[in-house]
Amino acid sequence: MLPRYLTRFDPDYIRGVARQIPYQRLQGGLFPGIEVWMRRDDLLDPLVSGNKAYKLLYNIQRMREMGLDTIVTCGGAWSNHIHATAAAGRRFGFKTVGIIRGHKPETPSAMLRDAERLGMELYFVSRDQYRQRHSVEFLPRVGLDGRNACFVPEGGANLEGFMGLRLLGEVIAETAPVEFDQAWLACGTGLSLAGIQAGLGGTPVIGLPVLKAGSSIFEQAGRWLDRSGCRRRLQPLREGYHFGGYARMKPQLRQFMQDFESGEGIPLDPVYTAKLACGLQSELLLGKVPSGSKVLLLHSGGLQGRRGYSG
Numbered sequence: 001m002l003p004r005y006l007t008r009f010d011p012d013y014i015r016g017v018a019r020q021i022p023y024q025r026l027q028g029g030l031f032p033g034i035e036v037w038m039r040r041d042d043l044l045d046p047l048v049s050g051n052k053a054y055k056l057l058y059n060i061q062r063m064r065e066m067g068l069d070t071i072v073t074c075g076g077a078w079s080n081h082i083h084a085t086a087a088a089g090r091r092f093g094f095k096t097v098g099i100i101r102g103h104k105p106e107t108p109s110a111m112l113r114d115a116e117r118l119g120m121e122l123y124f125v126s127r128d129q130y131r132q133r134h135s136v137e138f139l140p141r142v143g144l145d146g147r148n149a150c151f152v153p154e155g156g157a158n159l160e161g162f163m164g165l166r167l168l169g170e171v172i173a174e175t176a177p178v179e180f181d182q183a184w185l186a187c188g189t190g191l192s193l194a195g196i197q198a199g200l201g202g203t204p205v206i207g208l209p210v211l212k213a214g215s216s217i218f219e220q221a222g223r224w225l226d227r228s229g230c231r232r233r234l235q236p237l238r239e240g241y242h243f244g245g246y247a248r249m250k251p252q253l254r255q256f257m258q259d260f261e262s263g264e265g266i267p268l269d270p271v272y273t274a275k276l277a278c279g280l281q282s283e284l285l286l287g288k289v290p291s292g293s294k295v296l297l298l299h300s301g302g303l304q305g306r307r308g309y310s311g
């Protein structure tokens, strides 16, 4: 049975929970001629959600090993990574600091309100300052000394993050209910794509970028694979399904999301997983997925982000 909330946060425990995550066969008729299953990592935990939980896993382990008590990280006003970090800090007993891109909004997003309620200390920085987030000077410029803190980059994209997604890939290889021809995943930084491909071995993982930066995502993901010593090559990305850019919504996407949710009873988020499933359907209708294929769609969580799209 699936625990409703993660109660520990170490690799053995998370591996055990990940092995119990269900795979659901899609039956709603949206993907004619192929067999589609969805792995529900949105069910891992309602707050420390989806791929962000896996990214945090080894970061938190490193923080503990180094005797640090704080995680400092950064992101935008709707970041799933900020949300997951704040929730993990609250539950597992460490301090969290979030550096947020852009000036403090008059009405904070639901995500920012959650983060504050969960005890995260928020710093708002201008977009110019935020652009320096990859520089060693970033924390001092924001006014943080960073002592006793572990800095995790935007989106959880570091080697520790990669290791957590590789663990997920290994678990999928062990637990997949059928032999899949392809696994499909929504990409932001591409780190999850690289990590899951490294862990999953022979099954090709197909990444679908949700923003207009396909080639840099592909290069980044390739670099993560190389750096980890993994010799696997990445599949080409399926581009053209960003619907206008990161976090942009279009009527076609909204309609698809409704059809998917009413047909399958599985909630999607508009930023990542709705684009993923809609992109798979489009590629299928274009004849770019061989008929009879067994396809695994990875639900990477992020449902908190739905709250930014009411109406």
Ligand SMILES: *Cc1c(COP(=O)(O)O)cnc(C)c1O
Binding pocket: 050, 051, 052, 080, 081, 155, 186, 187, 188, 189, 190, 191, 192, 193, 269, 272, 273, 300, 301, 302, 303
């Ligand atoms: C962050 C996120 C992704 C993208 O992960 P990357 O490793 O940055 O490519 C996909 N899906 C959801 C729900 C996310 O929150």
